[in-house]
Amino acid sequence: MPDKILLLPDNIANQIAAGEVIQRPASAVKELLENAVDAGATEIRLIVSDSGKSLLQVIDNGSGMSETDARMCFERHATSKITSIEDLFHIRTMGFRGEALASIAAVAQVELKTRRAEDETGIYIEVENSMVKRQEPVAAPAGTSIAMKNLFFNVPARRNFLKSNAVEMRHIVDEFTRVSLAFPRIFFSLTSNGQQVFHLEAGSLKQRITQLLGSSYQSKLVTVKEETDYMNIQGFVGKPETAKKTRGEQYFFINNRFIKSAYLNHAVMSAYQDMIAADSFPMYVLFIELDPAVVDVNVHPTKQEIKFEDEKIVYAFVQAAVKHALAQFSVTPTLDFELDASIQQLPAIQQPFTEEKKNAAASSHLFKGFTQKNQAHFIDSGQKTGLKSWKEFYDPQPVPSGGTRITSSQQDAAAGKQLPAQEIPGHRTIAEDAEITQLMNTYIVAPSSGGFLLIHQQSAHERILYEQLSAASRNRPIATQRSMFPSTIELAPTDAMILDELLADLADLGYAIEHFGKNSYVIQGTPADLETGSEKHVIDLLIEQYKHFNPDLKFSKREKLIRSLSRQQAVKAGTRLTEREMKHLLQNLWNCTQPNTTPDGNPTYLEFKQEQLERMFGR
Numbered sequence: 001m002p003d004k005i006l007l008l009p010d011n012i013a014n015q016i017a018a019g020e021v022i023q024r025p026a027s028a029v030k031e032l033l034e035n036a037v038d039a040g041a042t043e044i045r046l047i048v049s050d051s052g053k054s055l056l057q058v059i060d061n062g063s064g065m066s067e068t069d070a071r072m073c074f075e076r077h078a079t080s081k082i083t084s085i086e087d088l089f090h091i092r093t094m095g096f097r098g099e100a101l102a103s104i105a106a107v108a109q110v111e112l113k114t115r116r117a118e119d120e121t122g123i124y125i126e127v128e129n130s131m132v133k134r135q136e137p138v139a140a141p142a143g144t145s146i147a148m149k150n151l152f153f154n155v156p157a158r159r160n161f162l163k164s165n166a167v168e169m170r171h172i173v174d175e176f177t178r179v180s181l182a183f184p185r186i187f188f189s190l191t192s193n194g195q196q197v198f199h200l201e202a203g204s205l206k207q208r209i210t211q212l213l214g215s216s217y218q219s220k221l222v223t224v225k226e227e228t229d230y231m232n233i234q235g236f237v238g239k240p241e242t243a244k245k246t247r248g249e250q251y252f253f254i255n256n257r258f259i260k261s262a263y264l265n266h267a268v269m270s271a272y273q274d275m276i277a278a279d280s281f282p283m284y285v286l287f288i289e290l291d292p293a294v295v296d297v298n299v300h301p302t303k304q305e306i307k308f309e310d311e312k313i314v315y316a317f318v319q320a321a322v323k324h325a326l327a328q329f330s331v332t333p334t335l336d337f338e339l340d341a342s343i344q345q346l347p348a349i350q351q352p353f354t355e356e357k358k359n360a361a362a363s364s365h366l367f368k369g370f371t372q373k374n375q376a377h378f379i380d381s382g383q384k385t386g387l388k389s390w391k392e393f394y395d396p397q398p399v400p401s402g403g404t405r406i407t408s409s410q411q412d413a414a415a416g417k418q419l420p421a422q423e424i425p426g427h428r429t430i431a432e433d434a435e436i437t438q439l440m441n442t443y444i445v446a447p448s449s450g451g452f453l454l455i456h457q458q459s460a461h462e463r464i465l466y467e468q469l470s471a472a473s474r475n476r477p478i479a480t481q482r483s484m485f486p487s488t489i490e491l492a493p494t495d496a497m498i499l500d501e502l503l504a505d506l507a508d509l510g511y512a513i514e515h516f517g518k519n520s521y522v523i524q525g526t527p528a529d530l531e532t533g534s535e536k537h538v539i540d541l542l543i544e545q546y547k548h549f550n551p552d553l554k555f556s557k558r559e560k561l562i563r564s565l566s567r568q569q570a571v572k573a574g575t576r577l578t579e580r581e582m583k584h585l586l587q588n589l590w591n592c593t594q595p596n597t598t599p600d601g602n603p604t605y606l607e608f609k610q611e612q613l614e615r616m617f618g619r
């Protein structure tokens with residue numbers, strides 16, 4: 001076989017904007033795994049130490065490289081995957097820019113060992129600061145091994161910018177999950193600090209999903225599969241009961257490439273309408289196949305949102321396919337419509353992609369930069385869709401579960417002003433004989449001097465628990481009640497990694513949980529004052545809540561944990577309380593150092609003064 005890598009001619013290279021390809025270990029994981037997939041490997045192993053900061057290695061049994069190619073692959077714009085502009089319209093490989101290895105070689109020490117099946121000996125190359133340091137023949141199995149050592153050794157500022165090992169590892173697992181989900185027929189493994197985290201035998205997509213996302217999905221997946229001349233979709237969505245409070249397990253792939261698309265996500269969400277709670281997220285793993293000529297694997301490097309031009313067709317197709325799948329699985333078919341008819345009528349399907357359209361596309365912004373490959377949008381005809389407004393529409397700010405968020409303007413209108421903290425001294429008490437009432441099983445009305453208070457029971461309880469848990473984690477641990485019949489739980493590998501991080505802190509907060517086998521845990525005990533019997537549910541919820549706070553990097557791990565726990569354990573809106581319980585709650589609230597807000601800063605109560613009320617009534 002001849003050498004395969006060529007340098008892209010300048011006219012193409014210039015169309016491909018050089019981007020920041022390697023930002024963190026996980027970026028290298030994505031690039032190296034994709035290279036192994038493109039090399040036709042059937043087995044791919046990822047090995048990391050210190051979350052990829054000291055070592056990140058990918059070993060594959062793919063095509064390997066010749067001696068010349070092995071030297072060439074570290075050059076910028078050196079690729080075997082495209083040779084002409086025309087090829088950009090038919091990309092079937094994951095890579096095409098010839099940038100990834102050059103970028104890695106610029107920021108780490110790289111060791112490459114590779115051999116083609118037809119060559120007797122392999123080649124070993126060491127690269128540092130983009131320069132070949134050493135090269136020699138070597139005995140090696142057919143395939144390629146690339147080890148990236150000491151990432152950012154020559155850019156200390158970037159190295160310092162890396163997050164904790166736990167955070168970087170989670171990014172690595174995310175990338176690993178995305179690539180290995182897309183190629184279930186390939187064996188993948190991930191070893192971290194000598195321990196095997198994933199061992200994914202080649203198999204069906206369904207097997208891959210349960211291996212990666214947890215066996216609880218085993219009987220909870222609904223098959224999605226529709227084919228048309230224009231596009232195909234296949235994959236799985238979770239049954240409505242598997243919907244979660246965080247949007248973690250949602251995967252779209254276009255021509256096997258993972259993409260983030262809030263727009264397509266909305267299509268799936270709308271198919272679930274009325275089947276799941278408004279603030280919950282269904283799991284899905286969906287593969288869309290389209291002629292590569294109508295997909296632009298290219299988006300402005302810094303902008304996270306994507307633009308669609310002829311997006312309606314894809315949206316309608318995804319929505320209809322998911323609705324159809326859900327209707328078929330549900331016992332009572334509540335959705336009655338003909339999928340094929342509704343899709344086939346869409347104009348874009350009736351008019352196939354013509355040469356003319358293709359030429360129009362060729363002069364579009366397709367060539368304006370190929371940097372961020374995990375996003376896709378469609379050929380731009382110049383007519384831009386205003387995404388911002390509807391991004392807000394389907395991407396609401398998280399609202400505490402069951403809680404009512406009162407905006408400050410509403411609050412101002414209702415109460416005249418928000419209570420400043422200094423007006424809430426610890427001197428509020430609740431008199432023995434005070435008349436207090438519960439409204440709508442959610443609010444407590446209690447007298448105050450010169451008016452009354454309207455207390456949100458869940459918000460108030462969140463504040464109380466938050467302060468109690470904070471105190472417990474500072475000085476004295478909360479007592480644990482040992483279960484007579486400890487329950488075991490089995491978690492998805494990523495969730496298990498989160499729980500591992502939290503075990504020590506959880507112990508201080510009264511949770512006795514022990515690691516037991518791979519992703520299994522035994523719950524030996526829970527906080528003494530917590531209802532027993534639903535330990536598994538409690539842990540599931542806790543991990544959900546914890547993920548919910550995760551993007552908030554400003555909080556420490558412990559702070560996040562405490563916030564999650566107080567949310568989770570707080571008495572919910574809609575719960576009937578006895579008078580004693582209400583008094584107890586208020587007493588505890590007034591004992592708090594900051595009784596007037598939840599940990600998130602929402603009010604726990606509003607005060608209505610008589611004179612304000614009089615004014616409002618025009619008296």
Ligand SMILES: Nc1ncnc2c1ncn2[C@@H]1O[C@H](COP(=O)(O)OP(=O)(O)OP(=O)(O)O)[C@@H](O)[C@H]1O
Nearest residue numbers: 035036039073079080095096097098099100101144
């Ligand atoms: N694991 C591998 N096995 C065989 N060949 C490889 C492997 N990794 C890289 N190569 C060769 O090296 C070339 C350069 O790889 P690199 O990742 O830098 O660019 P690319 O994959 O072509 O494009 P992109 O920058 O978009 O990833 C590839 O085109 C391929 O020919």
Ligand SMILES: [Mg+2]
Nearest residue numbers: 031035095100
């Ligand atoms: Mg590549």
